[in-house]
Amino acid sequence: MSATPDTSNSTTDTPVAKQLSTLDRFLPVWIIAAMAAGLGAGRLIPGLGSALDAIAIDGVSLPIALGLLIMMYPVLAKVRYDRLGTVTGDRRLLISSLILNWILGPALMFALAWLMLPDLPEYRTGLIIVGLARCIAMVIIWNDLACGDREAAAVLVAINSVFQVIAFAGLGWFYLSILPGRLGLPQADLDVSAWQIARSVLIFLGIPLVAGYLTRRFGEKAKGRAWYEERFIPRIGPFALYGLLFTIVILFALQGDAITSQPLDVARIALPLLAYFAIMWFGSLALAKAVGLGYERSATLAFTAAGNNFELAIAVAIATFGVTSGQALAGVVGPLIEVPVLVGLVYVSLALRRRWWPTIRQENRS
Template sequence: MSAMGQPHPADSQVEKARARALELGQKRKLLDREIQTHADVLKREGVTLTSPLTDAQGFPLNSVDIPSIRAARSKIIALQNDRKDIDAELASLVDVALARGDSGSSEIDMQPLRLSTSQDQDQKSMPPSATETGPATPPLPSVESKQTDGDVVVTPKALLSSLSFLDRFLPVWIFLAVVIGVVIGYFAPGVHDAFATGGEVQGVAAPLVVGLIIMMWPILTKVQYERGRELVQSRRVWTQIGVSLLLNWIAGPFIMLGLAWATLPDLPTYRIGIILVGVARCIAMVNIWVSLAKGDCDVCALVVIVNSILQIVLFSPYSIFLINVISDADNLNLDYSHTAIAVALYLGVPLAAGVVTRFSVIFLMGKQRFQNIFLPYFGALSLVALLYVVIVIFALQARRVLDNIGPVFRCFVPLVLYFTIMWVGTFVLCWRLSRKYSRTFDYQMTVVQAFTAGSNNFELAIAIAVSAYGAGSDQALAATIGPFVEIPVLLALTYVSLWLGKKWTWGSKKVGDDLEGSVAAKEKA
């Protein structure tokens, strides 16, 4: 106290420091709780602040929720920076008390300091997902930066060498399958009778149906159905579905209609077969392309399911409108049951098999062994079945293709243009959107949109053309040309996608950059 009975100015300063220290202690408790909440997100996903979110080829993992992880990491970094500011201010408040030189005052201010020390111990005991930053955390790049210390120059040779043996030489395998199919179909006249002995399903040879189902089985086994509830509750996923519906059911069929009329004005029967291909939205092989291009297979499966349901409802009226009304052809009769059976066959059967296989094997082997041991071997079955399907298609149609080589080559033109325009247009559109809406559009979602927009259900188109016009019709032949073009074109675009994924900047990052946070967070840290 002063001589006049007033509190000493130093005592008043200490009391203010004590009150501020207690206030900061409460704020720090709230920060620690919030940090723990975001740490629980990382723990649930099985990652830490520095765990890589990419696979061996540098593409985003499909097994974790990357947007949630990135948001949690960014929040933790920002909150930890705020906590450091509080600790620094607490230290300065203690200095105030120590400068007073009064033991009681020091004791008063040491209480928040002890609180700080104890909470630091709590922080050290928090899960590694929240606190493990590691000594080798890479520097954060500027958001404008397009090249970081971790980037590499991506060349086609380096990209191919990063793929598995089967994926790396897939164009070779498909070319060999095409040659084998053509040789069998042309020099073995009895091949049609041999396939016919197996029967037909919806106008498609049974051996081809079996191959298509087996081709889809491993792909649909990889889908994380256990995340279904989480996916359908995500606004991001519903945005992707909405974009996909616009591309698949508004843009796609009408672009194919325009290209068919522009390139085949004097071949009306072939033109109808091409239009049918445009209406048949892809529900099968798109999963193959998305998987090879390192897209989000879970979202792709959801989009495929939505397209399948709409295909049952819309294929018949859409085809009749485009062919009978706009193209002024009045000889197409379709019914819902035929379309529904085709969709159930090519999607429903492998979907059910995939669900049963996934949960059964996980139950027997555990998720880690399922992911690391079972899937790599089982997944190869898709590529084997794909090659089988190519051989069968070319064997069944080789003679007809070679006997009608002129119109066949004419039909190649609208199909090549369609697949290229739809894929390139969608890929560039989603890439541009990723620069502005990086949480909604990234490389994985761009792959899903580009390949679902650029793919078609040639199985359904062939089946409908055969049942409506006959197996020997020009319409059926034109529909059959679809996979001749789609498979090699989309396979080539798969490699283009992988290359652009690493070459282009997505949002503020390139694919493969595992650098989180912001420049401000870096500077504060």
């Protein structure tokens, strides 16, 4: 983001918080304020949610799309695309990511939803949909704040996007219809087209990815790498945070009334989500360390495995079950829990990097 610290230059005795810029250091405050502003506006301003929801093209919310594009572009413009080859050759990282995202993640959310919401089928189905939608957007922000590997994040997000288009509908059919039937549990149906999924990927990842790549390529060609890294990137960096906060305000304004009018339901939905994020993140980080990955790629693996594509999950839930359905509410509660939890895990990640990866401390002393 604006001034995310470089692990190679940080000192061992400096507290993590002091290594961040003022803008990044108070990120939880800005996010809580944005969530509160969105919820308050959605609750207090009559018709705001409906008006915002109406600003859409073919089911895609233009305000949310705008916020996500502004949020993701600066981070993707920072990626060194000439280094991507070193990531694609790391089989430990790629195989671990595929297993975590497309086998363990959906299975874990399915298990938690049935264990904690056995009496609430609509919310349970909504959470299973959230678990199937692997992250392709906000994870780039969390990874950047945690000093993860930007190039690795770009590759893993791209892989998730491809698998999302190919596997989302099939996994939805398996976890909502086939597996419950085999276990003697009630079944549900998921009506989603491959184009609906591909459209989400193309808009929320394809546009900022192409823009970031072209900006770096032509920016370096015209002005040189030093100007690009030292002058241009610091200027556009803060816009990632501005886009994130704008997206949060819009998202919670759209569903502010639904969230604030059903606090007990929100709390029930939140419990399996909290368990999911904690298990996926800490489990992924431990797996990365066990297979010998360094801190940067371990952090990237953890955040890409723990995050979810809430934009797609909400869109699918609304299209299939309706905007006022319990499935849609569960999708909306997803980012309500995910955003503050993963922001907190950014700080946990930074605090753990020298305890679990002592070579970082040794390199800083040399």
